[in-house]
Structures are given as structure tokens and as C-alpha cells.
Amino acid sequence: MIAGTPGVLLVLDGWGHAEPGEANAIAAAATPWLDHLLETCPTVLADASGTAVGLLPGTVGNSEIGHMVIGAGRPVPYDSVLVQEEISSGRLGSNEALTPVLARLAATGRSLHLIGLCSDGMIHADVHHLQELLRVAARFSVPAVHIHAVTDGRDVANGTAAAFLGLVESYAAEAGLGGVATVVGRGYALDKSGDLRLTEQAALAVMYGKGEAVTEVQEALELNQRGDEWMPPSVVTDAAGRPVGVVEEGDAVLFTNFRSDRIQQLADHLHEHLAPRGVTFLSLAQYDTRASIPPLVHRSDAGGGLAARLAAHGVRSVRIAEAEKFEHVTYYLNGRDPSPVPVEEHVKISGEAAPDYKVRPEMNIDKVAEAVNAAARRDDVPLVVANLANIDVVGHTGHYEATRQATEHTDRAVESICRAARAAGRWVLLVGDHGNAEKMLIAADGGTPRPYGGHTTHPVPAVLVPADGQEVRRPAGPATLADIAPSVLSLLGIDPAPRMTGRPLW
Template structure:
């Protein structure tokens, strides 16, 4: 292809590839335009999970690592991998920050509060990490450990919280220490929309023991009408009705999620609530919080990617996404760099009301599409980067029909964007960041599976729609998300950054 052609990088969030079947909402959808692109344009399936992107083998991909690798042009050792290495090697037991806090608790009689998602979806957390943290607390003779369990229903199948809470009980028995103090769904605890009303309910349960009173953790699951994700804030009480694990002066809090984006709103809120108390804060991995919270494990450098080259060459780009995915096309695509880049313009699309994705699967895709087309018509913008969030965000509800409709809305948006690209002499590179909507049921050997809204290990399509008059061949050999940044740069007529290990596909 000729060098120096402007283009559009279009991430279809949650756009995975799998054979047609009753669990595949993408193949069930009427998507004639995308079907036509896949049949006629240069297309390759790219690995978007496991070691190909810097995750543990067999681990599902996610939007955070997907966009980081798309931008970096190389696999990035993810925080989950770094934490697991510290645990597997035994180094976590001698972690200076952790051992100092645990020694202090043992001497003062304070409690350790562990707050995090109790599932093994490996997107935000791994409940197995609790096992080692409890062992270490017991090793240092911490007198009390209180677990504030966040139930899932998104990264793993719904209605599995009971099994995970049961697993935590086995960890307590093995370590000889630990009790669940609160139980709450991730819809409350991991909100990142800025809805502090939800977050404050969780903070009140943890800090002051205010919430639905229960005598056993499993009772919390009986109080939800909307699955594991929306278990209301529940407080385990003792026989005399007092909360088992309200935070006291001299206690310590350790957040056990390894991914920052959904826990940080709660972390900052708790830090504010406890500002007048002597409480020590730690996080298992590095968080992007406003408060200064020391991390036990620090993250990998994700810089030196697409944004670095564009900035060095003075190439203007416009980044467009709905609020749910805005950080992904800016902060994460730029290698977790929050600095303002002079050659970037950011367009954040927000809704005018609280979303119910099952009844509004279109989300705000029309406004995203309009913004992409508007940017594509500008001669001073060589690159437009956008995320179409519908397939992933609606897919997370586990609602098959709504996800099918989300795919159909996405198909129409892609058709409009590609039409504008052809009219303005641009190529379009479409790519998924991880799988999701191609598997909407859990595997089942004895009947139908549960509705599933989590991510998958399936590959994702990468499709090049050439500009008018341009030619491109189907890439040879395997591909990964690390190949996307080198491909974009090659299409723009720019050399890759030396740290990129991916190859141009076109």
C-alpha cells in the first residue's frame, strides 16, 4: 500500500470469533456489512488473550490489556502476572511494605481488612490470592482478618457467588484465621461511572457496619433480585447484633484487586471516610487513585508505543469513545500515560441518563459515529481512533437478545464510518480487543449453561478496509494484538518504535 495514507483505527470492544452456535450472539445477529467485510477484505484472526498479550497462559483478555497492547505494539506483563509471580516465588511473604504493616498489627492488636472481588475471572482479581494473603497474615500472628467480599456475576457466570464464598471459607480453615465481615455486589463496589451514592453505601458498610444485617455471608445472596452483581451492601453481625468487622483506629486495609480502574473509586472514597482515623492503606497492585496508596507490586512500563511515535512526529489524532471506554482509547492506549499530549484531541461521549443496557443496547453509538465521521472529514487529522463499546458493554449483562441487538447497531455504525472513510480517502482498521459476545452461555455437560457475560480466550478479527484505489493482501502467519500499532504506523507511512515486537500486517 502507498505510504502516508490517513485512516481510522476502530476498536469493536468484545468482538471475538467463534463458530456459530446457540451461545454466539454475534453470528445470531443480522450484521450484513460486517459479514461482507470479513468475506471480502484482508482479514486475520489475532490472539488477544494469554501470553500473547502478557497475561497468564489461558487467561481471558480484557479491555485494559487489550488497548495497552494495541497501543504498545508488544505484550505487556499484566499486573495479574506480576502479582502471581510474587506469590508463586514466595517473595510476597517478605514484601517490605506488607510485612511492616502486619508486624504492626500483631503488636497493636489491630485488624487487617481485605477488600476485593471474590472470583477467579482474572480480569480484576483472583480469589486465590486471598489464600496466600491469609497464610501470610497467620505467619505474622495478625490477630484478626476481616474479608469484605465483593460478589461478581460479570467476569464469571452469574449465580456462582455462593461457591466462591464457600471457597473463601476453606481458606479461613486452612490458615486458621479470617472471617467475612461484609458482602456486596460489584455493581455497588466497583462502579466507575462516578455514582458516589452507590460507592458510599459500600463505604458505610465497611467503615461503620451500616447495611443489611446478616448472620452468615451466604444470606446476602438471598437479598438480590438482580444476580450476583447487585447484592446489596450486607454486614455480618455477631450474636449481639454488632457488626463483625467495622474498621477501627489502628487497623489496616489491603485492596486485593490487581486491576485499578473499577476499585479506585471505592478506594478513594474509603480513604476520604477514614481520613480522621489511624488506618493504613495498601493495594495489591498499583492503583490510579487520587489518594496515595502504597502498592505491594508495581506495574510494567507500557510506554514507547503508538502515542510515542505520533507525538514525536507531530501526527494529530482524535480519540473518541463513550464514557465506559474513554480511558481505553486515551490512557490505556497511550501506555497508562495520563499526561496531556498536544497532538491529541479527546472526544468523550456521555449519556443524558443512567443506562440500562438491556433496554438501550444502542447506547450512544449514533453520537460516537457522528463524532468519528466529523473527525474523518478533517484534513488536519491523519488518524482517528475510536471504540464502539456496545458489543462488550451489553454483552456483560449476559442478555443474549440485547447483545444481538448491540451487534446489529454496531454493524450499522461500521457501515456509516466506512462510507465516510471511502469518501475522505481513508483506510479503516477494525479490530476486537478481546472476546465476549461470541460466548453468552457457560459450558455445561449436563444441560443448558448459565447465561454468561464474561470475556473469552477466543481470537479477535483484525480487518483492513483499504482506502479507495488501494490494494492490500491478507496477512500471512499468526497475528496478535501487538501487531496493530506497527500496522497503523505502516499505513500512516511511519516507522515503528524500537520497543515494538509486533509486525505490520499490511
Template sequence: MTETTGTNPGILLVLDGWGHAEPGAGNALAVAETPVLDGIRTKYPATLVEASGEHVGLLPGTVGNSEIGHMVIGAGRPLDYDSVLVQRQIDTGGLRDNPRLTEALDALAAGGGALHLIGLVSDGQIHAHVDHLHELLSIAAARGVERVWVHAVTDGRDVADRTAGHYLGRVEEFFATTGVGRLATVSGRGYALDKSGDLELTAKVTQAVADGDGALARDYVQVLAGAGDGDVWVTPTVLTDAAGEPLATVRDGDAILFANFRSDRIQQLADDLVKHLAESDVRILSLTQYATTADIPALVGRADASGGLADQLEAHGLRSVRVAEQEKFEHVTYYLNGRDERRREVEEHVRITSDEAPGYTARPEMNLDRVADAVIEAAGRSDVALVAANLANIDVVGHTGDHDATVKAAEYTDGQVDRILTAAAATGRWVVLVGDHGNAERMSKPGPDGTPLPYGGHTTNPVPAVVVPAPGQVLPDALRDGGSLADIAPTVLALLGRPNGPAMTGRSLL
């Protein structure tokens, strides 16, 4: 039973990729016609909050991302992100002495097995960092592993597109400096990091990595020469020897290590590879803890994110409804809940799916109307204290690097926010709107040689936070400055008429 006494019901809208920057070249949000989003920032209490770097538990200067953004929004405190924990282990030497890693490498050295490293090859610091590959290669060399194969995933989103050659060149330099390693396969992240559930994309990478089955090329230069659709959609390609035979396949006695520190986009491939190799004698590890169906031992643990918004809603018996499209569904459930997989009795989850191919540039509206419909329906229920939703368009379309499509995505978002605000007023609800990280306010970035290139990645810019009061609700004229995403859960709880949880260090913005 939902506890309604003393509760002012509301809506939490996370506008994914809604960052703030002054108008300028490449700022799609400044170009877009968004009268509602612009207007509420001047009419209602608003501020800018930090969503990157140490403010949310990332390394200083590191761009924010959806995973840490939603975790910190939910936890009500900064959390040491997985990338920080990995770097700490590298800096202290803990990774070199990690018992799971040393045991696996020593077994490979003794038995002549090969180590297969799979990961995103860039320094975008969202899903992975190429320097972590260098450390893993160094450790493998020090433990006497002679055969190390790198299955590279090209980026084009977290870094500028058409820069894969630069990063693959760095990996080749790592091979030279450590004395071990060769590229075995190259695949675009559109295939390797799919999270839409399209297993046909994933299977192409699995077959290339495990069986050497796929397009063939002599080196990465030849691979990239045929990548007409950019780094994201590099066809999974197997590198060959002079005779045209695959350089590497996964064999009994080998080990696989997934080198991404962020799990949500690599776990579909990880599960598929585990299933594909179920009858093989292959040890499989991950750099950090993944939310996979398969039990994959991790080298580095994760921060405790419990005691946040979801736990407080449960403690007070307040029902919430979570709404998002497939691409961001985990963010308003699993990540907002502190990486807790259980669905609480006071939670309802609404996942918006579609039979249509994503086609984000052709359909920048995605399924936003259906997301808004679900939010409005939940807002009309008297037993629901909080509706929490992710509006994905600005970020998902922004990741394509297509400026014009991102402008349209922002305009569609503005129209649906208008619908939600109208419904909120009609049902007596307040609304908190906040970005989880920047993206669409910067759609170009200098490449390695300084030439501006389309950019679909995240930024270190602050994000807007706005509170639209319920009819008749009295709020301060402005929100507190100097805040971060860690202050959103305390703000929501204050609006609900409930105290912070004891684990929260954030403060209400009111």
C-alpha cells in the same frame, strides 16, 4: 503542527468484545444481522489475531480483557499483565517478604489492629483471583495478625452468574485452612466496581465497609437468598453477630488492602474510602498500582508500556483524536497510551457522556450514534492523522449476560460501522477494525455443577482484524496469519507511512 507529508490518514476502531467463534448455542454475534461486519471480513484483507493468554502477556489460558487488550494494541508488544506479576511474586515468595506488606502486618500484630481485605471473589482472572485472597490470608496468619476481615465483592460477569455462593464457600474454606479471617461485608460488583462515576453506588459499599452501615445479614447464604438481581447487584450487606451488631468496622490502627490486581473498576471505591477515612489512622495499600487520585502504595509494580503508538504519533507530530463512551474512555486514552496519564499536545480526547441511567439491556444502542458522530466529525478534519475510537456496545451489553440484548447491540454496532466506513471513504481514510477480546460469541457457560448458565464474561477466542483501504489504496489481498493484538500498532504505523518504535516487537499484519 501536524506533520502531514507522507501520511495516509486513517481510523482505528476497537470493537470491544468482538470475538470469533463458529456459530452455535450462545453465539450472539452469529445470530445478529450484521451484514457490514460480515461483509468486510470477506471483501477486504482480514485475519484472526490472538487476544488472550501469553500472546498478550497473560497467564496461559487466561481470557483477554479490555485493559490489557488496549495496552497491547497501543504498546505494539505483549506486556506482563499485573496478574502475571502478582502470581510471579507469589510463586517466588516475594509477596511474603514484601517490605510494605510485612511492615503493615507486623504493626497490626503488635498493636492488635485488624486487616481488611477488599476484592472481587471469583477466579475470572479479569480483575482479581480468589486464590490471591488465600495467599494474603496465609501471609497475615504467618505474621501473627489475628483479626482479618474480608469484604467480598461478588462477580457474575467474569464468571457465570449465580455462582457467588460457590466462591464465598471457597473463601470460608480459606479461613479454615489458614486459621484467620471472617467475612465482614458482601457487595455486588455493580456497586463496588462501578466506573460510570455513580458515587451513590460506591458510597453504599464505603459505608458498609468502613462503618457497618447498610443491609444486615447473619451469613452470606442469607445475603444471596435475597439477591434477586443476580451476583452483580447484591446489595451491600453487613454481616452481624448473634446480637445483630456488625462484625467489623474500620478503626484507628487498622489496615486496608485492596486485593484486585486490575485497577480501573476498583479505583473509584478506593478513592472514596480514602476520602471517607481521611481523619482516621488507617493504613491503605493496594495489591498492584492503581490509577487513583489518592496516593495508595502498591505491593507489586507494573510493566513498562512506554514507546508505543502514542509515543510514535507524538514523535512524528501526528495528531490523533480519541473517542469513546464513559465506560471505555480510559481505554482509548490512558491504556492505549501505555498507562500514561498525560494528554499529549497532538492528542484530542472526546468523552461521550449521558444523563440517562445505563440500562444496557433496555438501551443496547447506548450512545453509539454520538460516538459515530464524533468519529465522523474528526475524520473530516485534514489536520487529524488518526482517529482512534472504542465501540463499546458488544462488550458492555454482553456483560449483562442477556443474549437478545447483545444481539441488538451487535446490530446497532453494525449500522454505525457502516456510517463510519462511508465517511472514511468520503474523506480518503483507511480503517482498521479489531476486537480487543472475545465476549459476545459465548453467552453461556457451565456452572460449578455443569449446568449451563448465562455468561457475560470474556473468552480466549481470537478476534477479527480487518483493514478497509482508502479509495485507490492498494493493499495485499489478505493479512498475515498468526498475529496478535501486539501487531495492531505496527499495522497502523505502516498504514500511516511511519516505522515501528524501537520498543515494539509486533509486526505489521500487511
């Protein structure tokens, strides 16, 4: 079936590398197996951020771009880069999807509604994009712009919402147009678990002004006791107690996240309820929504990578992950192609899990490991691909102790998988997709450290655990995530795809 040796590609989500220190939950964890592998196996640190993976210089990596580049075998210009190019070039002011809508709003006296995450985490959105959107709307004399702000607390440190909302208000003042109409935490507005009750609460604030009534944004911040991620829906009202910015017939909605996955549930919900009322919908970048929402910027092609190469050679693979990262080992690893692939099997792991991952940092990692081990024992599956989500998902809570425990659970799962792979005559290639848990503190105002649950620009380890008797060379030179797919193919005895710019490391 293959000329090389079967194997396991194991993505340790959020597994970044940094020197030990008080902020490094990975280094603080008891990880005898990972320590052993790093000391004894061919290892290299791979760049997983910035231009190496298709992001703007100095931008932290993320799971979406990480898995896309791992699968593509080349840097893929990310949606945030394409949006920034549209802004920097001045093309946004003449964008063929945006300008007719703004002209209609100006002619009819209707309003523009901007909905998205307000932070500079650069994972799902960049608050600075609002500045140009407001400027363009002002140039078209749009009568009113209502900003429906989603507070973060995951991609950036908790407690920073006030600063970002202040920045939004300064952009509105600079443009002479716009204001915050609603505020809600991303736990509601960007739910990815399928809990429509959370989405409904965020949507009701936008559509009907239902939520905690406040007269200004600062009042909403003062009332919130649950942190930025779980800011309850708040609605800004005028002196008479009326919501200042509900969506009306003939208005337009523009979603300002450049990443699709977490906003699409809200986007579909709002489109279903408001499009029949004559509301126009746009998105800053291309979304994977059920509804057809025209984007201002279309995405880059990420195809022609690992999945296409395996399919061309008839090589079967099994993709395994918990629900939080399942799309990453399927859709994103396959170049954002949702088409069924006959030589792929998909195993989504689900189970009892508390919404607060601080309570269960182990998540469902034992079930993931069991599924990987079962697939590794099969003779008809040359490649098993899996994601261990714990380090990243728990790391996003900003809770140091829970993240340390998540790392220890990951270590035990890796040991189980490596032992099963060795018994089955397989190699295991471990790689992080971006940094996270190696930096759990960040300096706040005055230099005081505060908990941090966001991603980092640190490199990630890439470790090859050879099969028994398998001879491999030591990797040389700098590496990036673009080298992972060529390495996997080389280990399987398959030449890299023509579009891959990465190189086999082993």
C-alpha cells in the same frame, strides 16, 4: 504530514470470533456490513488472550490489556501476572510494603481488612490471591482478618457468588484466620460511572456496619433477589447483633483487586474517611487513585508505543469513545500515561443512557459514529481512533437478545464510518480487543447452560478496509494484538517504534 495514507483505527470492544451456535450472539445478529467486510477485505484472526498479550496462559483477554497491547505494539506483563509471580516465588511473605504493616498489626492487636472482587474472572481480581494473603497474615500472627467480599456476576456467570464465597471461607479455615465481614455486589463497590451514592452504600458497610444484618454469608445470598452484580450491602453480625468487622482506628486496609479502574472510586472514598483515623492503606497492585496508596506490586512499563511514535512525528490523532471506554482509547492506549499530548484531541461521548443496558443496547453509538465521521473529514487529522463499546458492555449483562441487538447497532455504525472514511480517502482498520459476545452461555453444575457475560479466550478479527486505490497485501501467518500499532504506523508511512515486537500485517 505523513508519507502514507490517513486512516481510522476502530476497536470493536468484545468482538470475538467463534463458530456459529446457540451461544454466539454475534453470529446470530444481522450484520450485513461486517459480513461483507470479512468476506472481501484482508482479514486475520489475532490472539487477544493469554501469553500473547502478557497474561497468564489460558487467561481471557480484557479491555485494559487489549488496548495497552494495541497501543504498545508488544505484550505487556499484566498486573495479574506480576502479582502471581510475587506469590509463586514466595516473595509476598517478605514484601517490603506488606510485612511492616502486618508486624504492626500483630504488635498492636489491630485488624487487617481485605477488600476486593471475589471471583476468578481474572479481569479485575483473582479470588485465589486471598489464599496466600491469609497465609502470610497468619504467619505474622495478625490478630484478625476481616474480608469485605465484592460479588461479581459480570466477569463470571451470574449465580456463582455462593461458590466463590464458599472458597473464601475455605481459605480462611485453612489459614486458621479470617472471615467474611461484609458482602456487596460490584454494581455498588466497583461503580465506574461516578455515582457516589452507590460507592457510599458499599463504604458505609465497611466503615460503620450499615447494611442488611445477617448472621452468616449464606443468609445474605438467600436474601438477594437482584443477582450477583447488585447484591445489596450485607453486614455479618455476632450473636448480639454487632458487626463483626468494621474498620477501627489503627487497622489496615488492603485492596485485593489487581486492576485499578473500577475499585479506585471506593478506595479514594475510604481513604478520605479512614486515613485521618490512623488507618493504613495498601493495594495489591498499583492504582490510579487520588490518594497515594502504596502497592505491593508495581506495574510494567507500557510506554514507547503508538502514542509516543505519533507525537515524535507530530502526527495529530483524535480519540473518541463513550464514557465506559474513554480511558481505553486515551490512557490505556497511551501506555497508562496520563500526561497531556499536544497532538491528541479527546472526545468523550455522553448522553442519556439507562443503567441497565438491556434497555438501550444502542447506547450512544450514533453519537460516536457522528464524531468519528466528523473527524475523518478533517484534513489536519491523519489518524482517528475510536471504540465502539456496545458488544462488550451489553454482552456483560448476559442478555442474549440485547447483545444480538447491540451487535446489529454496531454493524450499522461501522457501515456509516466506513462510508465516511472512504469518502475522505481513508483506510479503516477494525479490530476486537477481546472476545465476549460470541459466547453467551456457559455450563453450570450438571452441565445445564446458564447465561454468561464474561470474556473469552477466542481470537478477534482484524480487518483492513483499504482506501480507494490503496494496494495492500494479504496478511500472512499468526497475528496478535501486538501487531496492530505497527500496522497503523506502516499504513501512515511511519516506521514502528524500536520497542515494538509486533509486525505490520498489511
